[in-house]
Amino acid sequence: MLENLDALLLARIQFAFTVSFHFFFPAFSIGLASYLAVLEGLWLKTGKSVYLDLFKYWLKIFAIAFAMGVVSGIVMSYQFGTNWSVFSDKAGPVIGPLMAYEVLTAFFLEAGFLGVMLFGMNKVGKKLHFAATLMVALGTFVSAFWILSVNSWMQTPTGYFIGENGQFMPGDSWWDIVFNPSFPYRLVHTVMAAYLTTAFVVGAVGAWHLLKDRANPHARKMFSMAMWMAAIVTPLQIFAGDMHGLNTLEHQPAKVMAMEGHYQSYPEGAPLILFGIPDSEAKTVRYAIEIPKASSLILKHDLNAPMAGLDTIPDDEEPPVGTVFWSFRVMVGIGFAMLGVGLWSLWGRVRGRLYEMPWLHRAAVLMGPSGFAAVLAGWITTEVGRQPYVIYGVLRTADAASPLDAPAVAASLLAFVLVYFTVFGIGVWYILKLMGKAPHAGEYGVKRGDVGPIRTAGITPGPTQNPGGEETLPSAKPEKEPV
Amino acid sequence: MDLTVIWAFIIAFAVFAYVVMDGFDLGIGILFPTFSAGRERDRAMNSIAPVWDGNETWLVLGGGGLFAAFPLAYAVILPATYPLIIAMLLGLVFRGVAFEYRWRDPAHQRFWDIAFTGGSFVAAFAQGMTLGALLQGIEVVDRAYAGSWWDWLTPYTLLTGLGTVAGYALLGSTWLIWKLDGAEQDHARKLAIWAGGATIVLMGAVSLYNIALNEEYASHWLTAPQIYWVAPVPIVTAVVSLSLLHGILNARNSKPFWLAIALFFLGMSGLGVTIWPYVVPPGLTIWDAAAPERSQIFMLVGVAVTMPLIIAYTVWAYWVFRGKVADEGYH
Numbered sequence: 001m002l003e004n005l006d007a008l009l010l011a012r013i014q015f016a017f018t019v020s021f022h023f024f025f026p027a028f029s030i031g032l033a034s035y036l037a038v039l040e041g042l043w044l045k046t047g048k049s050v051y052l053d054l055f056k057y058w059l060k061i062f063a064i065a066f067a068m069g070v071v072s073g074i075v076m077s078y079q080f081g082t083n084w085s086v087f088s089d090k091a092g093p094v095i096g097p098l099m100a101y102e103v104l105t106a107f108f109l110e111a112g113f114l115g116v117m118l119f120g121m122n123k124v125g126k127k128l129h130f131a132a133t134l135m136v137a138l139g140t141f142v143s144a145f146w147i148l149s150v151n152s153w154m155q156t157p158t159g160y161f162i163g164e165n166g167q168f169m170p171g172d173s174w175w176d177i178v179f180n181p182s183f184p185y186r187l188v189h190t191v192m193a194a195y196l197t198t199a200f201v202v203g204a205v206g207a208w209h210l211l212k213d214r215a216n217p218h219a220r221k222m223f224s225m226a227m228w229m230a231a232i233v234t235p236l237q238i239f240a241g242d243m244h245g246l247n248t249l250e251h252q253p254a255k256v257m258a259m260e261g262h263y264q265s266y267p268e269g270a271p272l273i274l275f276g277i278p279d280s281e282a283k284t285v286r287y288a289i290e291i292p293k294a295s296s297l298i299l300k301h302d303l304n305a306p307m308a309g310l311d312t313i314p315d316d317e318e319p320p321v322g323t324v325f326w327s328f329r330v331m332v333g334i335g336f337a338m339l340g341v342g343l344w345s346l347w348g349r350v351r352g353r354l355y356e357m358p359w360l361h362r363a364a365v366l367m368g369p370s371g372f373a374a375v376l377a378g379w380i381t382t383e384v385g386r387q388p389y390v391i392y393g394v395l396r397t398a399d400a401a402s403p404l405d406a407p408a409v410a411a412s413l414l415a416f417v418l419v420y421f422t423v424f425g426i427g428v429w430y431i432l433k434l435m436g437k438a439p440h441a442g443e444y445g446v447k448r449g450d451v452g453p454i455r456t457a458g459i460t461p462g463p464t465q466n467p468g469g470e471e472t473l474p475s476a477k478p479e480k481e482p483v
Numbered sequence: 484m485d486l487t488v489i490w491a492f493i494i495a496f497a498v499f500a501y502v503v504m505d506g507f508d509l510g511i512g513i514l515f516p517t518f519s520a521g522r523e524r525d526r527a528m529n530s531i532a533p534v535w536d537g538n539e540t541w542l543v544l545g546g547g548g549l550f551a552a553f554p555l556a557y558a559v560i561l562p563a564t565y566p567l568i569i570a571m572l573l574g575l576v577f578r579g580v581a582f583e584y585r586w587r588d589p590a591h592q593r594f595w596d597i598a599f600t601g602g603s604f605v606a607a608f609a610q611g612m613t614l615g616a617l618l619q620g621i622e623v624v625d626r627a628y629a630g631s632w633w634d635w636l637t638p639y640t641l642l643t644g645l646g647t648v649a650g651y652a653l654l655g656s657t658w659l660i661w662k663l664d665g666a667e668q669d670h671a672r673k674l675a676i677w678a679g680g681a682t683i684v685l686m687g688a689v690s691l692y693n694i695a696l697n698e699e700y701a702s703h704w705l706t707a708p709q710i711y712w713v714a715p716v717p718i719v720t721a722v723v724s725l726s727l728l729h730g731i732l733n734a735r736n737s738k739p740f741w742l743a744i745a746l747f748f749l750g751m752s753g754l755g756v757t758i759w760p761y762v763v764p765p766g767l768t769i770w771d772a773a774a775p776e777r778s779q780i781f782m783l784v785g786v787a788v789t790m791p792l793i794i795a796y797t798v799w800a801y802w803v804f805r806g807k808v809a810d811e812g813y814h
Contacts, residue, residue, distance in 0.1 A: 064583045070536060071579035075572045077543050081550060081561030082568050088561075089626055092554020093774040097782045100551040103544045104789040111540045112796045115533025116803055123803050135796075163775070165626075167554070170777045402562040403627050412569045419573050423580055430587045446586075 010409040011083045011401050014416060016383075018075050020376055021420050025069030027375045030144055030191065031198025032062050033137040035225075036117075040133050044126060050221050053443040057218070058202075061434050063118055063446050068427045070111070072420070083409065087390055087400035094160050094168045094177055095150045102146035110139030118446045144191055152183035154391050155382070156251045168391070181251055185244040186382075192237045193378065196338060197371025199229035203341075204368025205435045207361035214355050218439035223364070224354060227345035234339045241335065242298070248382075249299055252392060254313045255385030258324035260295055261285040262309040269293035270307035275329070278321045283310070285325075319387045327380035334374040341367055486783065487773040490552040491762070493786060497548050499751050501541035502610075503654065503744050508535045510655020512578055512603025513648060514674055515596060523667050524596065530662040530808045532582055537797055539575070551782055555626060555772040556762040562628040563621045564613045564635045571609035577602030604648065611647025615640030615689075618758065619696060620765045639692055646685035650747065652678035657731065657739040662808050668735070675731045675739060683724045686750055690717070693757050697765070700757050713756050720749045 036058055043051035077099070080088045116124060116132040124132070159176025163169040170177060206223030209216050249256045257263075261273045263283040272294030276285035296305040310318055341363055348354040390397045508531045518524045531538075550557040561568055581599035585592045616635035623629060656678050659671035694701045704713055727742040762769045773779070 064587065067536075067580055067583045070539070071576040074539070074543060074575060077546050077550075078561060078568055078572060081546070081557045082565055083562075085558035085562045085627065088550060089555050089558035092550055092557065093778045096547070096551030096554055096557075096774060097778050097785075099547045100544075100782050101785050103540065103547045104785050104793065107540045107543055108537065108789075108793045108797070111536040112793065112800050114536050115800050119533045120803050167775075169775050170781070174781055402558075402565075403629075404562055404565060405632065408565055408632060412565070415569065415573060419576060423576055426584065427580060430584065433587075 007404055007406040007409050008398055008401050010406055010413055011404070012397065014083060014409060014413040015079060017413070018072065018079060018416055018420070020379070021424060022069070022072040022076055023375065023379065024372055025065050025072060026140065026144070027194045027197045027372060028201065029062060029065050029069050030140040030194035031196075032058060032065065032201075033133075033140045034195065035198055035202065036062060037130075037133045037137040038225075040130050044130055049441060050217055053218055053439060053441055054222055056443040056445040057434075057439040059118065060444075060446055061431050064427055064431050064434075066110075066114065068424055072424070075416075081402075083402050083404065084390075084400050085402040087395065090166060090395060090400075091154075091168050091391060093163075094170050095153060097170075097174075098146050098150045098153070098178065102143055102150075106139045106143035106146060108139075109142065110136050113139070121445065141191065144194070145187060148187045148190055149178050149180070149183050152186045153177055153180045155186075155386055156180050156182040157391050157394060168394075182244075182247055185240070185247045189237070189240045189244045189378075192233055192240060193371065193375050195229065196233055196237060197375055199226045199233065200338065200341075200364075200367050200371045201369075202226040203230060203364045204366075207364035208435070209438045210355055211358060211361050211365070213438065216438060216440075218441075220355050222439070223361075224349075227342065227349070227354065227364075230338060231342035231346045234335065234342045238335055238339065241332075246299065248385075252386060253308065254310065254317065254319060255324065255382070256299070257308070257310045257313070258319045258321045258385055259328040259381060260299075261288070261321065261325045262295070262307060263321070264311055265307065265309040266296070267306045269297075269302075269304045270295040270299075270309075272298065278325045280321050317388065319385050324381055324385045327377040327384070331374050331377040331381060334370050334377070337367065338370060338374075486776060486779040487769050489783065490548075490773065490779055491769045494545065494548050494552060495751065495755065497541055497545040499748065501538070501545050502751070503747055504538035504541060505535070506607075506651045506747070507531070507654035507658040507740075508538055509578070509603040509607045510651035510653065510678075511659065512599050512655075513607060513652050514655055514678075515600045515603070517674060518667075518670070520593070520596070523670070526663055526667060526808045527659060528582070528585070528599075530659065533804045534801060535579075535582060537800060539579070542575075552774050552779065553762050553769065553772040554774055556767060558626070559621060559623050559628050559763050559767065559772075560613075560617060563630060564616050566632075567609040567613045567616065567635055571606045571613070574602040574605030574607075574609065578606060603651075607648045607651045608644040611644035612636075612640040614647065614754075615643030618643070618693065618754070618764065621763050623763060623766045639696065642685065642692060643689055646682070646689050649678055649681035649685050650750075653682045653743050654740070654747070657743045660731070660734065661737040661740050664735075664807050672731060676728070679724075679728055679731055679743070682746070683728075686720075686746075690753060699765070703756050703759070716749060716753050716756065720746065720753070723749060 036055055039051045039055040039058070042048070043055060113132040113135040116129065117136050120132065121129045157168075158180045159171045159173055160168045161171055202222050203226030206219045206221075206226055209219035210223055213219070245256065245259075260270070261276060261278050262270055263278075263280075263285065269292070271288075271290035271292045273285055273288050273290045276288035276290070278285050293303045296307055297303050299305075299307070310321070341360070344357075344360050344363070345354060348357045348360055354360075386392050388396050388398065390400045511527050511531060515524065515527065518527055546557070549560075577598040579602075581595045581602065585595035585599065588595070612635060615637070619637060619639050621628065621630060622634070653675060656671045656675035660668055660675060663671055694704060703709065723742055723745050727739060727746060730739040730742050758764060760768045760770075762772050
C-alpha cells in the first residue's frame with residue numbers, strides 16, 4: 001500500500017492530521033477562555049464563591065488545553081514552509097502579513113497575559129487579574145479572526161493580482177483581502193462552533209456530576225449555564241451555517257454540489273438528498289432518500305429553481321464527493337442533536353426540573369464531545385470541498401507542495417502521528433481526570449508543588465471567611481492537591 | 484531607509500528576542516537533570532512557568548515574520564532543513580506540555596522531567612544546526628531548494644548546534660543565579676561557569692570557521708576599510724566574556740544574565756556582519772527574497788502600533804513575577 005503514497009499525498013495527510021489535531025484545542029480554548037472571563041466577571045460582580053470555584057476548576061483544565069494548543073500551533077506556523085513551500089513563496093505577500101498580524105495582535109496577547117491569569121491572582125489583585133483573563137479571551141478571538149481571514153482568502157481569493165515573478169501580490173486595498181467574501185460567514189460560524197463545543201463540554205461535566213450528586217451547587221451552576229448556551233446559540237449557529245452555505249453556493253458552487261450529492265443538474269428544482277451512497281464512478285447517489293425540490297427551496301428559496309450539478313464542472317476540478325457528502329451530514333446531524341438537547345433543557349427549565357432529569361443529563365454527557373466531532377466534520381467539508389485547489393480556482397494543491405521526497409515526508413508524518421497520539425492522548429486523559437473530580441467549595445487553582453510563583457504566605461483568612469480566598473491557603477478542610 | 488532593510492532588522496530583532504528569551508527556558512530544560520528532584524527542580528521550573536509561553540511566541544514571530552516579509556527565504560530555508568525543523572517542533576511539543584504535565588501526574592513526574600530535558604535539548608540543537616545550515620549556504624534553483632536531503636548535516640552544523648546548546652545553558656544558568664538563592668544559586672553558579680566557558684570557546688570556533696567557510700564571509704571581516712568598523716565586535720566580545728565570567732563567580736543577582744545577553748547580542752551582530760546582505764547565502768539577498776512594498780508597509784504599521792504594547796505588557800508580566808522564586812513562602 002505504501003508504494004502508492006507519493007510525497008504530495010503524504011504531505012496532504014500530514015497537514016490534515018496536524019491541523020485537525022491542532023484545531024481541537026483552540027475550538028475548546030476559544031470558548032473556555034470566554035467562559036472563564038464570564039465566571040470571573042460574575043464572581044467580581046456578585047461576590048458569590050461558586051463562580052470563583054468554577055473559575056479555578058476550569059482554569060486547571062484550560063492550562064493543559066492551552067499548552068497543547070500552543071505547541072501544536074507552532075507546528076502549523078512552520079508547516080506552510082516545510083511542506084508547502086511553493087504555496088508559501090507564491091501566497092506569502094498576501095497571507096503572510098495577515099499571519100504576522102495574528103502573531104502581533106493575538107499570540108503575544110494570549111501568551112503575555114496567560115502567566116498572570118494562571119499564577120498571578122495573588123500578585124496583581126482581582127481587577128488586574130480579571131483584565132488579564134479578558135486579554136487572554138480577547139487574544140483567542142483575535143487569533144481566530146486573522147487565521148480565518150487567511151483561510152477564507154484561500155477559499156475566496158480577492159484583492160490580489162499575479163506579479164511577474166508568479167507571486168500573488170496585494171492589490172490596492174487590504175480590506176478586500178482581509179474581508180474577502182467568505183470571511184464574515186466563516187468567522188461567525190467558526191467562533192459560534194467553538195462556543196458550542198465548550199458549552200457541550202461544560203454541560204457534560206456538569207451533567208456527569210449531577211448524575212452522581214444532583215444537589216452539587218457547582219455542577220448545577222455549570223450545567224445551567226451550558227444549557228443556556230445550547231438553547232440560545234445552537235439555533236443561531238444553524239442559521240449562520242445556512243447563510244454560510246448560501247455564500248458558498250455563490251462563490252464555490254462545486255463544493256455545494258458535492259455537499260448535496262448533486263452529480264446531475266436539475267433544471268426544474270433539485271431534490272434534497274437526506275442519505276445515500278455517492279458513487280463517483282457512476283456519477284450517482286445510490287439508495288438515495290430524497291425530498292423532491294427541497295434543495296432548491298433551501299438554497300434558492302424557490303421550489304422550481306434550476307440547480308447546476310457536477311456535470312457542469314470538468315472532472316479534474318471536482319472535489320471528492322463522498323467525503324464532502326458524508327462529513328457535511330455528520331456536521332448537520334450533530335447540529336440538530338445539539339438543538340434537541342437545548343430544547344429539552346428549556347422544557348426542563350420551564351417545568352423547574354432541570355436538575356432532576358437524569359435522561360437529559362445522560363444525553364448531555366453523551367453529547368460532551370459532539371462539538372469536536374461537528375467542528376472536525378465541518379472543516380473536512382470545507383477543506384475537502386475546495387479541492388483540487390489550495391487557493392480556490394487559481395493554485396492547485398498539487399502545484400503547491402515542497403520539493404521533498406516521499407520517504408522524508410513519510411518519516412515526519414509517522415513521527416507526528418506517534419508523538420501526537422501519545423502526548424496529546426495523555427493530555428486529554430489528564431483533562432478527563434480533572435473533569436472526573438467533582439467541583440467543590442474552596443477549589444484550588446493551578447498549583448505548583450510547595451514552592452513557586454503562586455505561593456503566598458499562609459496568613460490570609462480561609463475560604464469560609466473569605467470566599468475570594470487564594471488558591472494555596474489552608475482551608476477548613478485540607479485537601480490534597482488535585483491531580 | 485529601505486523598507487527591506489528595516490524588515491531585515493525587525494526579523495533579526497525577533498530572532499534575537501526569541502533566542503534570548505526562550506534560550507533561558509530551553510537552557511533550564513537542558514540543565515534540568517543536574518537539579519535534584521523536588522525543591523530545586525520545582526523552583527527552576529516555577530521561575531519560568533509564567534513566562535515561557537510568551538517567550539516562545541517570538542519563535543512564531545520569527546517564522547511568521549519571515550514568511551510575511553521574506554516569503555522566498557521562508558520557502559527555501561524550511562524545506563532545506565526539513566528534518567531539523569520537524570525535530571525542533573517535536574522537541575518543543577515535549578518541552579511545552581511538560582510544564583503542565585509534570586504537575587498533573589506526580590507518579591510520572593520523572594518521565595516528564597526527562598521529556599522536558601530531551602525536548603529542550605533537541606529543540607536547541609536543531610535550532611543551532613539550522614543556523615549553521617543557513618550560514619554554510621543553501622542551493623537554490625528556480626525559487627526552490629535544490630540541494631539534497633542531508634546537506635544540513637556537516638561538522639560545521641554540528642558545531643553551531645553544540646554552540647547553541649552551550650549558549651542556552653549559559654542563559655538558563657545565569658537566569659537561575661538571578662532567580663534562586665542559597666545552595667541552589669551556588670549550583671547554578673557552577674553550571675554557569677562551565678556553560679560560559681563552553682559558549683565562549685564554541686563562539687570563537689564558529690567565528691573562525693565562518694571566516695574559513697568562504698571568502699566572502701572572510702572579506703566582510705578582514706578587508707579595509709570595513710575592518711575598522713567591525714573590529715570592535717570581537718574586542719568588545721572579549722571584554723564582555725571576561726566580565727561575564729567574573730560576574731558569574733561573584734554576582735548575586737541579574738548581572739551575569741545581562742552579560743550573557745550582551746554576549747548573545749554581540750554574537751548575533753557578528754553573524755549579521757558575516758551574512759549581510761544575504762538572507763539565504765550564497766544566492767538570495769534580502770532584496771531578492773523580500774515581499775512587495777505594499778506588504779511591507781501594511782505590516783510595518785502593525786509592528787509600529789503593536790510592538791511597543793507587546794514590549795510593555797511583556798515587561799509587566801516579568802515584573803509581576805520579579806524577585807527570587809518562592810521568597811514569599813519562606814520568610
